[in-house]
Amino acid sequence: MTSTTTNRTAMGTTLPPKDDIQATWKFLEGGVETIMNSLRDGVDLKTYMMLYTAIHNFCTAQKAVGHGGTGLQSLNGGSHRGAHLLGEDLYKRLQKYLKDHLKKSHDQLAKHSDEAQLRYYIEEWHRFTTAGGYIQHLFKYLNRHWVKREIDEGKKDVYDIYTLHLVSWKVGMFEASGNTVMKAVLRLVEKLRNGETIEMSQIKTVLDSFVALGIDEADTTKTTLDVYRQHFEAPYVQATREYYTQESQAFLAENSVVEYMKKAERRLQEEKDRVGLFLISEITLPLMKACEDVLIKDHCAILRDEFQTRLNDDRREDMKRMYALLARIPDGLDPLRNRFEVHVRKAGMAAIDKLLEGGENVEPKPYVDALLAVHSNYADLVQKSFNGESEFVRSLDNACRDYVNRNAVCKQSNSRSPELLAKHADILLKKSTKSTEEDDMEKTQTEIMTIFKYIEDKDVFNKFYSQMLAKRLVLGTSVSEDAETNMIGKLKDASGFEYTNKLQRMLQDMQTSKDLNSTYSDWRNENLEESDRKAAVDASYSILGTGFWPLMPASTGFVPPQDIVRTYERFQNFYTTKHQGRKLTWLWHLSKGEIRANYVKLNRVPYTFQLSTYQMAILLLFNDSISVSYDDIAAATELDKRTLDPSLGVIVRAKILNAHPEGASTESGTSYSLNMGFKHKKVKVNLNVNIKAEQKQEAEETHKAIEADRVMVIQAVIVRIMKSRKTMKHNQLVAETIPQLKNRFQPKVSDIKKCIDTLLEKEYLERLEGDELGYLA
Structure with a gap:
């Protein structure tokens, strides 16, 4: 590089005549050459101002003399004068200078190859564009006047001075060597993909140069990405396709599908990361699509074939990886969803088949647990391996709906699943010796609703559930009012108000009955003598609305004992007085009570028998007689044989009564007496058990x-x-x-x-x- 002093000497220390184009350009050319070739030192301020002044003086001269004394005005027919004409000549001389300069640079570029050629291209680009910025400032007056006027008049081949540099570079360097430079870039990228270290800034510079060269012909003040897309993006993406096509085929030939998925994941992430390192965001979509095509789409059949094996072996990490890959391509997951649905359906059917190995009779809890186990397992898989995707959830729902409603238990009747689910809910909501924590109750109710969602015959569930709820409420066996209310709330959320309307009315009736019993107690205290109150049976009553309770009258006749008759008649009089026009129908088969056995005691404490009303009527007969025959019991109670036999049989099997002759049970001709030696480990003995026939x-x-x-x-x-x-x-x-x-x-x-x-x-x-x-x- 020449020094600043040398350049000044070459340019001269005095300004050229303002109307002499030859002298002016000779003076300017030295300054432009200095700027172009000596960017580090450039020109000093005094020289810069002289150059700027020379351009200004020349462009504002009224006439200029060309070589040989020929007036420039005559060359243009005399139609333009002043700065307009003079600016054009100065612009064309600069344009020719840039063309000649770039020819020399291109000749030097051709002497290099591969990375050396790439480095030279980058160095020259930096030098040329940086100089263009300085020269743009130097020719600011020309830009403001002559260039602006030409552009405003629609001239397509006139640009501001910096854009002229870019256009010149595009013609003089890029069109001749752009493809060669791009090949060098692609070789660098291949080295990077092979694990070698490269100067990524070089790729970034080439890319930026291609973007800068995208000059909009319609509006030269704007740029487009056309050059970049054609000469950088397209070959870059194509080279990526070719590289990964070859690599993926070779890798799959020597490694397992699982290892290939891991490799594909790494490659996809690497390519995505490189966009932020030395590419621009516009390449992301075409680049990632190319990678996904060759790394996933071209091998999706192999991946899908492996899915069933991963599913059978419950390899969740592998399935998660496979999901993440196939989700990237259109329709990549459809075959997986179909296979998943079939697999879950088979798993559900197999779980019920296994349950039936112990016999045809299936208990509600094991049945529901088996359905839940399959659902829980695969719902967890969908969440963790398939990202909870809605279409996989749909496949799971379809499979569950199928195995819940059409498994081996449902072959005889499609209503078996809702019936067993309702019975399972009944067991859950009944009092038991095992206390149920509130959190456990909430969890179990949620599990019931999970299966309920898949039940097709929801009317069957509703019918059985309402009957069982009625019994729990009437017999007082509900675990808690809150648990019942919460369960009905969940059913309402799932199926609407109409579905649970009667269930909610049943709860309301029970609350109304509590209030009524409290009022009746006050009435008794006010209207009965103390002796009558002490002699009366302590009773409570549930008043149930006929239209809401799924209860039917008893199928047998019944004559209640006189003690009970006096008690209920007293309440009936109270109720009809309070609610005129209403009729009470007594549901004896749903009534129950307790009797104290004063004739036999445990540690001086009389036993208490918990009985159905029918059983109470049987045992109260022994207050008047030591021995009572079967026929006498039947005549006194008027119970039909289907009801009498099981009710009496429970008492005999509990050894409260002795049958005569010994070994007899419930048949005509048998007589019964109290077992005076009765013993039991509990003071309270529950005899009010469900009869299977009933x-x-x-x-x-x-x-x-x-x-x-x-x-x-x-x-x-x-x-x-x-x-x-x-x-x-x-x-x-x-x-x-x-x-x-x-x-x-x-x-x-x-x-x-x-x-x-x-x-x-x-x-x-x-x-x-x-x-x-x-x-x-």
Whole structure:
């Protein structure tokens, strides 16, 4: 490089004549050359101001003399004068200088190869663009006047001085050597991918140069990414495709699928990180798509085939990795979701098959636990390995709905799952010797609702649950009022107010009954003599609304003991006085009580027998007689044999009564006497146990009631549809009825058709021409 003093001497120390283009350019060329080749030292302020002044003087001269004394104005027909004409000549001389300078630079570039060529290109780019910035300032007057005017007049080949440098570089260097430079860049990137250390700043500089060269032809003050996309992004992405295509094929040939997934994860992350290191954000989408295509899409069949093995072995980390990879490509996860759904369905079916190995009779708790275990396992898998993705949740739900409603237990009847779930809820909500913590109760209720969500015949669950709730409330066996309220709240959230309306009314009736009993107690104290109060049976009453409680009258006749008759008649008089016009129907089969056995004691404390009302009537007969025959008991109580035999049998098996002859049980001709030597380890002895025959009969009657309710619901839906539509095709009516019933139960087409025929007979509907049905108001 020449020193600043030398440059000044070469340029001269005096300004050239302002109207002499040759002298002016010669003076300026020396300064431009100094700036272009000696950026570190540049020119001093005095020289810079002389150069700037020379340009200003020349552009503002009124006339200029060209070489040989020819006026420049005559070359342009005399139509332009002043700065306009003079600026054009100065602009073209600078343009030619830049062209010549870049030709020399390109010739030097051609002497280098590979990384040396890349380094030279970068050095020259830095030198040339930095000089362009200085020269832009130097020619500021030209930019402000002549260049601006030319651009405003629509000239397409005129640029501001800095943009002229870029355009010159694009023509003189880039078009001739851009592809060669880019190949050198790609070789550097390949070295980086192979683990070698490179100067990433070099790639960044080349990229920036390609971006800077994207000059918008329509508006030269703006830039586009066209040059970058064509000459940098496209070859970079293509080279990436080729590199990873070759690497992935070679790696898979020698390694397991799991190791390949780990490798693919690392490569994808590396490419993403490189965008922030030396690329620009615009390349992210095409680059990552290329990587995903060759690393995942091209090998997705192999990955999907491996999925079933990972699923069978419960390799959750591997499945998580596979999910993360296949989620990157379009439709990459669909086959996985389908296989997952089939797998969960098989697992659920297998769990119930295993449960049935111990016999055909399935208890509610093991059954529900088996359903829950499968759901919990795969719900956890969906959350941890599949990121809780909604489509995998949908696949899980589809599989669970299938194995909950169509497993081996449900082969005889689709209503078995809701029935067993309701019974499981009943066991949970009943008092037991094992105390249930509040958190455990909440957790177990949530688990019940998990299975409830998949139950198709929700009307079956509702019917059984309401019957069992009724018994818990009436018999006082609920674990707590809060637990009952919470469970009903969960059912309401899941299925709506109408589904739980009767259940909530049952709770309200029990609260009303408590208040009524309190009022009755006050009434007794005010209206009965003390002797009558002491002699009266201590009783409490539950008043149940007929329309809300799923309870039926007893199927047997019954004559209650006189002590009980006097007690309930007194309450009945009180109640009818308070609520005129109401009728009480006594549900003796749901009543219970306690009797103190004063004839036999444990440690001087009389035993207390907890009994059904029927059992109480039997034992109270022994207050008047030491021995009572079977026929006398039947005549006194008027219980039918189906009810009497099991009620009496429990007492005999508990050895409270002795049967005569010995070994006899419950049959005509047998007589019974009190066992005076009765012993039991508890003071309170519970004899009010469920009778299996009664339970079976009750279940059968419940199913019959469900079928009857369904007929009414189907008919109501059909009438509602026809009332809205007036006329409708038969098949169309069937098709529209099904979705309106699905929230309650899974209807059969045959049942819908029968209901349509019934409505035709009842003249709610009429047949019109063809297959058309009409509504009769």
